[in-house]
Amino acid sequence: MPFCSFLFLLCFPLFSFALNQEGHILQAFKRSIEDRGNAFSSWNATDPDPCLWNGVTCDEHRQVISLELISSAISSTFPLQLCKLPHLLYLSLYNNTFHSILPPAISNCTTLEFLDLGQNLLTGSIPSSIADLRHLRYLDLSGNNFSGRIPPSFGQFPQLEAFSLISNLVGGTVPPFLGNITSLKMMNLSYNSFDPGRIPPELGNLMNLEVLWLTGCKLQGEIPDSFRGLKNLILLDLSSNNLTGVFPKALTELTHVTQIELFGNYMSGALPDTFSKxxxxxxxxxxxxxFSGPIPSSLFELPLESLNAFENNFEGSLPESMAKSRSLKEIKLFANKFTGALPVDLGKYSALASLDISNNFFSGSIPENLCAKGALTEIMMINNLFSGELPSSLGNCQSLTRIRLGNNNFTGPVPENIWGLPDVSLLELTNNTFSGKISKKIGNSKMLSMILISRNNFSGTIPREIGSLKNLVEFSADHNKLIGNIPDSIMKLNRLAKLDLRNNKLSGLLDHRLYAWERLNELNLANNNFSGKIPPAIAFLPVLNYLDLSGNQFSGEIPHGLQNVNLNVLNLSYNHLTGILPSYFERSMYKNSFLGNPGLCKGENDACHLIHSSKSGGRGGEEKECDEEGGCLWLQRSIFVFVGVTLFVGAVLFHVKYKTFVKTRSLNIKSKWIMTSFQKLSFDYDDIVDSLDEDNVIGSGGSCLVYKIVLANGETIAVKKLWPELPDDCKSIDLENNCTEVNAFDAEVMTLGEIRHKNIVKLLCCCTNGECNLLVYEYMPNGSLGDMLHGIKKELLDWQTRYKIALDAAEGLSYLHHDCVPPIIHRDVKSNNILLDAEFGAKIADFGIAMTVDISKVKTMSVIAGSCGYIAPEYAYTLNVNEKSDIFSYGMVILELITGRRPTDLECEENDLVKWVRTTLEGKGLSHILDPKLDSSHQEEMLKVLNIGLxxxxxxxxxxxxxxxxxxxLLEVRMDCNSMIAWRKGRLTPYNFEDSENAA
Structure with missing residues (x-):
């Protein structure tokens, strides 16, 4: 008996700790999963209670009813074994890397009420058997790669309340049978590859629907009147489609609706005056x-919190009833044709937070009570017809952060307190008739990064208090009546990137301490009364690109070191400069840079020849007088004789050459090179062609070879040799299957031949002979960022260098997107297309698939262009391309700079670098993301730049x-903690960016 008792005690632990059936099913699921995030660390087979395992929830009977493994870094095909859990109601595998097809046998999960498979890598058609899940209430398949059509069986769901299919590759048209799911409360089909089609009127049968989201679904035609049946609708989003027709009165009968978004369509006509419901x-x-016509008064009598009715063709006055809206928080009516004055009581009754009415025809003055509640943060009125003086009450609005009043007819002095508002980062008063002085209180506005007061009548001196604005990036005060010296305190502004004070009455010497402007890109002091020598320190400004000191009284020699500065624009004309012009400036691009300096000459054969002034210039110098009587007359006669002989000989030679050319034209036309230059060159095509041998090849691609050529004069150039593309090799085709883009050679020439920027690679010339095409660039000795970042020289890229590269590339793209007319989209931004010069300055290259676009519109392509890993997801799904595609690719470059990983790194969750960064950052912290080659002492800066990349x-x-x-x-990254308050208020987190391009 004791022996039996002993055996019972030995066996008792086995029974006590044995897993139940559901535990075995979950363990089988665990074994089938690739777990890279340690999600199953608590799933211990020796623990008999799976209800205590991570992600598992049980009911009061200890039965597994829920499995939630969101963002757990797990990977597998769909785990059908989970369908064996007899009581499973809730299954969420959101944001992992489940792949392959979704098997039809998913219908075996008969108990499911909630199924979330969003943000995975599932492919193939959506199985129609999902509709067999009769208890299903929530279905999320968003962010996968499902294709095909929505199965007709989906119209038979008896209890489905929420259906999301956002960002897939689903085709066909939005099906009418979805109108049969009368239990639906939320439906989101946005960003799919639907065929053009109308909105099915049957959707109006969804009487329980609260949220309808059909963004980017290629919808066309009018919004059906049947939508008046959506009595419970709260949110309607039909944006970014091709809808036409007028605004339907049916929508004004949706008494529960809180949000209507119809932007990015082709709707027209006037808004109906039936918004009162x-x-x-x-x-x-x-x-x-x-849309056109006046804004109906009934719209402004509503308790609106956000109004954003911009970029239409509205006309008419803003009604007085608008001022009676006591809940009005944001008014955004920019880029329309509104007229009339603002209501006198606007802002008096409501805590107005943002007012943006730019680009209209508003007139009158700014209402006195605009900031009566003290909540106004932004006032943007640029490009209107406002007049009168600014109300003094604005100076008491301590909440203001942005003031944009440019291009109006404002007059009078700016109230003193406005100059000193503590949180204002942008003050724009450009192109008005403001007068008076810049107040000394400007020193209190510590957050100011941009002061734009050009083209006014400001007078007096620049206050020295401006030197306390440590965050100042741009100070543009040109075309005013400012006098006196530039205060010494400005020399301390080491974040200053642009200083434009041209066309004033400033005087004095230029301080030699300007070398502190280490970020200065543009300096324009033209047409003032500055005197003395040009400080040699100007040659030590590392990123100076634009220098204009013309129309002053500068004297002495040109600083020799200035020829080492990479200047795209240089103008020292109409001063009193003397001495010999440095040989570097004897280039055609600088031919008008030194006019009107009578004592300046250029050296030639040990002689000094005066530089002639332009006859059209107002301050031109005079030519050197003859030393001997009659010398000039003899010289002139000699020149005439020489020119005459030359013309005669030239005519004879031309006649002979022309006959030879006509005879041999048909025989050797393909061997003739045609050279087009975009800069002054010291070589011709023979120097290039003769050096195109195998020994000089430094790179290759699918359609080109890249050569490094050292010319006889010691200059080094890079030559890209392309072969002509066939007509059917167009980079993209429009929806009517017509070739709409030129080949890589023409695209590169058309783009780089026209633009100039320090962060865009310089195209020197191009050559073609009918058989192949040559593009000749400045040589970049450090190659591409991709090669440097992932090659043997990786240790040379410390954090300071990488930050500079990120900033340089951003400035290059910003120039393409915002400063080029029309804007240019690169479409292939990647680390291999960012080249590095000897100082690791970054320049964007390879414009072979670049295109000009209208930023306000979306261009639809028929094929994807770009490089794997850098292509924006919406481009892959919808083939829609705009500047946002470039921004995504640039973000990938930032992540690549910080992590040291390629976007296609196999260790990064199915090659998804973004997902890997986000999950690792949340789970393990920044240290597990950083490139091991980086010094961890700069982690705070790295995290801020990483956030920008995200x-x-x-x-x-x-x-x-x-x-x-x-x-x-990026410029703000290196501000001290006190100046980062606004940045840390949540406006610029990786998951919440609220600042519009217009606000930027």
Missing amino acids: LKALRMFDVSMNN LCTNPLPSDRPPMRRVVTM
């Missing part, structure tokens, strides 16, 4: 359409910041 409306966005790679294109804003954020 929409008592719950909080947001109304009909931007980027063709912003740029946001899956929603509208949430990616414009490149101009990216440049500003």
